[in-house]
Amino acid sequence: MNINIKAAIYFGIALTVGYASAALFGFPGWTGSLYVGVLLVIVLFTIYFMAESDKQATTIETGEIKFVVTGEGVKRVLENIEGWHYNESTGEIVEDSRTYHRPETFLQEWLGIYWVSILYPKTEIHRYDFEWPKLLMGGHPREKIIGTLVKVGGEGDYAIEHRDENIDSLYFRYPYPVFAEEVELKGNVKIDILINVTFQVVFPKIPIFILKGKWLASATAAVNGALADLVRTYDLDGFRNLEKQAAGNQLSQTIMEVNGDRIGDGKYSPGIIQSFGVKVYKVDFIKYDLNEKYRDVIDAATAAQVAEGHANARRNEAKGEADAIASIQGAEADALQKLLAAASTHPLGGQVLIEQVRTKGLGDFKGSVLSLGGDRTGVMVNVPEKKQETPVAEPTPPTAAAT
Numbered sequence: 001m002n003i004n005i006k007a008a009i010y011f012g013i014a015l016t017v018g019y020a021s022a023a024l025f026g027f028p029g030w031t032g033s034l035y036v037g038v039l040l041v042i043v044l045f046t047i048y049f050m051a052e053s054d055k056q057a058t059t060i061e062t063g064e065i066k067f068v069v070t071g072e073g074v075k076r077v078l079e080n081i082e083g084w085h086y087n088e089s090t091g092e093i094v095e096d097s098r099t100y101h102r103p104e105t106f107l108q109e110w111l112g113i114y115w116v117s118i119l120y121p122k123t124e125i126h127r128y129d130f131e132w133p134k135l136l137m138g139g140h141p142r143e144k145i146i147g148t149l150v151k152v153g154g155e156g157d158y159a160i161e162h163r164d165e166n167i168d169s170l171y172f173r174y175p176y177p178v179f180a181e182e183v184e185l186k187g188n189v190k191i192d193i194l195i196n197v198t199f200q201v202v203f204p205k206i207p208i209f210i211l212k213g214k215w216l217a218s219a220t221a222a223v224n225g226a227l228a229d230l231v232r233t234y235d236l237d238g239f240r241n242l243e244k245q246a247a248g249n250q251l252s253q254t255i256m257e258v259n260g261d262r263i264g265d266g267k268y269s270p271g272i273i274q275s276f277g278v279k280v281y282k283v284d285f286i287k288y289d290l291n292e293k294y295r296d297v298i299d300a301a302t303a304a305q306v307a308e309g310h311a312n313a314r315r316n317e318a319k320g321e322a323d324a325i326a327s328i329q330g331a332e333a334d335a336l337q338k339l340l341a342a343a344s345t346h347p348l349g350g351q352v353l354i355e356q357v358r359t360k361g362l363g364d365f366k367g368s369v370l371s372l373g374g375d376r377t378g379v380m381v382n383v384p385e386k387k388q389e390t391p392v393a394e395p396t397p398p399t400a401a402a403t
Contacts, residue, residue: 128167175196
């Protein structure tokens, strides 16, 4: 029976009982109407408190799904999702079409209350145990943490709080942290990766009634597997340079491949939608760290690389200095040869060259005491002397006696 018809019947019964009791107790005219009005207010408050107790009625926050059960069977799926609704024929949460009209009762529209059944506890809202991780930023006092706290990364600037509660609803979309430890890169280097994965419910009955609320661990394991397959194709520098934040980045696209593809109404290819009833809606990369077990190895390798770099730089510097000295000495030798050649062509060239050498030595001297020797010995420079031409004697002409 349509739930609006049921609501009309219940209010009709309430009005009938009100007027009948008013007539029985002798409340005529306006007094009887006042009595009926007060009775209706009492009924509404009673329904409200029933909803607060989650028994004969319930309230549903935006973005949540609840299940009305009778024994072990699901009687109705109640959802409050803007732009989406539960399709009874396929068992799938689907997007509203332009022609779709959401059926709402007076209680839903005006009070936000969903009627369950007067037959509680035979018919009731389903409750189940659920374990999930919650991501926390650093700086949370330990005494305020519920459950087990796990620090993430070498710096401990994030933490994951593990919770376990008995709950009565399922979120349509909700982000859960996924912490992948010791994911291996090329070169046997292992890193820890922290991401936030937003899961979206597709088939709400599968995670709750087939998997008994244990769907998150299975879906997270599938995400970890996809992440490991991607990471092992990169070395540390390659993964560091991998685009992880932009829309449609490779990290997100690779992880979303675990969903499977839609192949028809309520039908999907093998993946987590078909197996667990949920899909990866969004992936947010948070950080990665070198795994603690490999941090010392990487630090040592980095130190060796730095030392090798410094040694190479020093070798290059020394080679450059040697080349510079050789170049300077070669230039000075060439200049000296030219000076010697010039000095040898002039009678006073040697003395001039001696004075040039003495002047340069005084200019380059950087000490505080300079001694040129007690006997003022000059600077010796070997300058070849110019040869004197010896006149050749002319032969004596023969005398008359010789003749």
